Amino acid sequence: xxxxxxxxxxxxxxxxxxxxxANYLIWFEVGRTDLIRSxxxxxxxFARRGINVPVAEAGLRYLFPARYDDVVNVETTVAELTPxxxxxxxxxxxxxDGKLLCEGFTMHGFINAQGRAIAIAKAAPDMxxxxxxxxxx
Numbered sequence: 001x002x003x004x005x006x007x008x009x010x011x012x013x014x015x016x017x018x019x020x021x022a023n024y025l026i027w028f029e030v031g032r033t034d035l036i037r038s039x040x041x042x043x044x045x046f047a048r049r050g051i052n053v054p055v056a057e058a059g060l061r062y063l064f065p066a067r068y069d070d071v072v073n074v075e076t077t078v079a080e081l082t083p084x085x086x087x088x089x090x091x092x093x094x095x096x097d098g099k100l101l102c103e104g105f106t107m108h109g110f111i112n113a114q115g116r117a118i119a120i121a122k123a124a125p126d127m128x129x130x131x132x133x134x135x136x137x
Contacts, residue, residue: 001035001075001076001077002034002035002038002076003073003074003075004027004030004031004034004073004074004076005071005072005073005074005095006027006030006071006072006073006074007069007070007071008066008067008068008069008070008071008072009068010068012068013067013068017067017068018065018066018067019065019066019067021060021062024060024062024092024102024104025058025060025106027072027074027090027092028058028074028076028088028090028104028106030074031074031075031076031088031090032076032088032090032106034074034076035076035077035078035088039130039131039134040130041127041130041131045127046127049123049124049127050112050113050123051110051111051112051118051120051123051124051127052110052111052112052113052115053086053108053109053110053111054108054109054111055106055107055108056085056107056108056109057105057106057107058104058105058106058107059104059105060102060103060104061102061103061104062101062102063100063101063102063103064094064099064100064101065101066092066094066101066102070094070095070096071094071095071096072092072093072094072095072101073092073093073094073095074090074091074092075090075091075092075093076088076089076090077089078134078135079105080107081131081132081135083110083119083120083121083122083128084109084110084117084118084119084120085107085108085109085110086107086108086110086131087105087106087107087108088105088106088108089103089104089105090102090103090104090105090106091103110123
Protein backbone atom coordinates (compact mmCIF):
# COMPACT_ATOMS: atom_id res chain seq x y z
CA UNK A 1 0.00 0.00 0.00
CA UNK A 2 1.58 3.29 -1.02
CA UNK A 3 1.37 6.06 1.52
CA UNK A 4 0.98 9.63 0.29
CA UNK A 5 2.47 12.38 2.46
CA UNK A 6 0.96 15.85 2.40
CA UNK A 7 2.06 18.96 4.31
CA UNK A 8 -0.90 21.07 5.43
CA UNK A 9 -0.80 24.50 3.77
CA UNK A 10 -2.16 27.63 5.41
CA UNK A 11 -4.81 27.81 2.66
CA UNK A 12 -6.10 24.39 3.80
CA UNK A 13 -7.12 25.76 7.19
CA UNK A 14 -10.20 27.63 8.38
CA UNK A 15 -10.61 30.55 10.80
CA UNK A 16 -10.11 28.17 13.74
CA UNK A 17 -6.69 27.14 12.41
CA UNK A 18 -7.70 23.58 11.57
CA UNK A 19 -7.96 21.89 8.20
CA UNK A 20 -11.28 22.68 6.54
CA UNK A 21 -13.37 19.50 6.40
CA ALA A 22 -13.75 19.30 2.60
CA ASN A 23 -9.97 19.18 2.16
CA TYR A 24 -9.95 15.61 3.44
CA LEU A 25 -11.86 14.60 0.30
CA ILE A 26 -9.13 16.23 -1.79
CA TRP A 27 -6.54 14.24 0.13
CA PHE A 28 -8.58 11.08 -0.49
CA GLU A 29 -8.33 11.83 -4.21
CA VAL A 30 -4.57 12.31 -4.00
CA GLY A 31 -4.19 8.98 -2.20
CA ARG A 32 -6.51 7.20 -4.64
CA THR A 33 -4.66 8.60 -7.65
CA ASP A 34 -1.30 7.55 -6.20
CA LEU A 35 -2.58 4.03 -5.44
CA ILE A 36 -3.98 3.46 -8.93
CA ARG A 37 -0.83 4.91 -10.50
CA SER A 38 1.31 2.55 -8.38
CA UNK A 39 -0.75 -0.30 -9.82
CA UNK A 40 0.33 0.77 -13.31
CA UNK A 41 -3.05 2.24 -14.23
CA UNK A 42 -3.11 6.01 -14.01
CA UNK A 43 -6.47 7.66 -14.51
CA UNK A 44 -5.19 8.93 -17.86
CA UNK A 45 -5.34 5.32 -19.11
CA PHE A 46 -9.00 5.04 -18.12
CA ALA A 47 -9.73 8.34 -19.89
CA ARG A 48 -7.79 7.26 -23.00
CA ARG A 49 -10.14 4.27 -23.24
CA GLY A 50 -13.26 6.37 -22.73
CA ILE A 51 -13.87 5.14 -19.19
CA ASN A 52 -14.65 7.55 -16.38
CA VAL A 53 -14.61 6.63 -12.70
CA PRO A 54 -16.75 9.21 -10.87
CA VAL A 55 -17.43 9.28 -7.14
CA ALA A 56 -20.93 7.97 -6.45
CA GLU A 57 -20.78 7.99 -2.66
CA ALA A 58 -18.41 9.21 0.06
CA GLY A 59 -18.25 8.93 3.81
CA LEU A 60 -15.88 10.46 6.32
CA ARG A 61 -15.38 10.26 10.04
CA TYR A 62 -13.36 13.05 11.62
CA LEU A 63 -11.52 12.09 14.80
CA PHE A 64 -8.93 14.81 15.45
CA PRO A 65 -8.01 17.98 13.58
CA ALA A 66 -5.01 18.46 11.35
CA ARG A 67 -3.39 21.90 11.61
CA TYR A 68 -1.19 24.15 9.53
CA ASP A 69 2.26 22.66 8.78
CA ASP A 70 1.34 19.15 10.00
CA VAL A 71 2.49 16.37 7.73
CA VAL A 72 -0.27 13.85 7.18
CA ASN A 73 -0.07 10.44 5.56
CA VAL A 74 -2.92 9.22 3.41
CA GLU A 75 -3.21 5.43 3.53
CA THR A 76 -5.39 4.13 0.71
CA THR A 77 -6.65 0.61 0.03
CA VAL A 78 -9.28 -0.98 -2.19
CA ALA A 79 -12.06 -2.60 -0.17
CA GLU A 80 -14.28 -3.80 -3.01
CA LEU A 81 -13.95 -4.32 -6.74
CA THR A 82 -16.71 -5.53 -9.07
CA PRO A 83 -17.19 -5.07 -12.81
CA UNK A 84 -19.49 -2.11 -12.02
CA UNK A 85 -17.73 -0.31 -9.14
CA UNK A 86 -14.68 0.13 -6.96
CA UNK A 87 -14.59 1.16 -3.30
CA UNK A 88 -11.57 2.81 -1.73
CA UNK A 89 -10.88 3.12 2.00
CA UNK A 90 -8.72 5.87 3.50
CA UNK A 91 -6.95 6.63 6.75
CA UNK A 92 -5.39 10.03 7.33
CA UNK A 93 -2.70 9.81 9.97
CA UNK A 94 -0.51 12.57 11.43
CA UNK A 95 3.05 11.63 10.51
CA UNK A 96 4.87 12.78 13.63
CA ASP A 97 2.83 10.78 16.18
CA GLY A 98 0.79 8.28 14.12
CA LYS A 99 -2.52 9.69 15.41
CA LEU A 100 -5.51 8.73 13.24
CA LEU A 101 -7.20 12.00 12.25
CA CYS A 102 -9.82 10.91 9.73
CA GLU A 103 -11.03 7.76 8.03
CA GLY A 104 -13.46 7.23 5.25
CA PHE A 105 -14.36 5.76 1.90
CA THR A 106 -15.37 6.64 -1.64
CA MET A 107 -17.41 4.44 -3.96
CA HIS A 108 -16.94 4.89 -7.70
CA GLY A 109 -18.82 3.59 -10.69
CA PHE A 110 -17.44 2.89 -14.14
CA ILE A 111 -19.14 4.91 -16.89
CA ASN A 112 -18.57 5.57 -20.57
CA ALA A 113 -18.05 8.95 -22.24
CA GLN A 114 -21.83 9.33 -22.57
CA GLY A 115 -22.28 8.92 -18.81
CA ARG A 116 -23.83 5.47 -18.95
CA ALA A 117 -22.87 2.77 -16.48
CA ILE A 118 -20.62 0.09 -17.93
CA ALA A 119 -19.06 -3.15 -16.81
CA ILE A 120 -15.31 -2.59 -16.95
CA ALA A 121 -14.85 -6.35 -17.27
CA LYS A 122 -16.48 -6.10 -20.72
CA ALA A 123 -15.32 -2.63 -21.78
CA ALA A 124 -11.67 -3.18 -20.84
CA PRO A 125 -11.14 -6.79 -19.71
CA ASP A 126 -7.37 -6.40 -19.50
CA MET A 127 -7.71 -3.43 -17.14
CA UNK A 128 -10.25 -5.25 -15.02
CA UNK A 129 -8.03 -8.33 -14.73
CA UNK A 130 -5.04 -6.16 -13.79
CA UNK A 131 -7.09 -4.33 -11.14
CA UNK A 132 -8.45 -7.63 -9.84
CA UNK A 133 -4.96 -9.12 -9.59
CA UNK A 134 -3.70 -6.12 -7.58
CA UNK A 135 -6.83 -6.08 -5.41
CA UNK A 136 -6.39 -9.73 -4.46
CA UNK A 137 -2.61 -9.40 -3.90
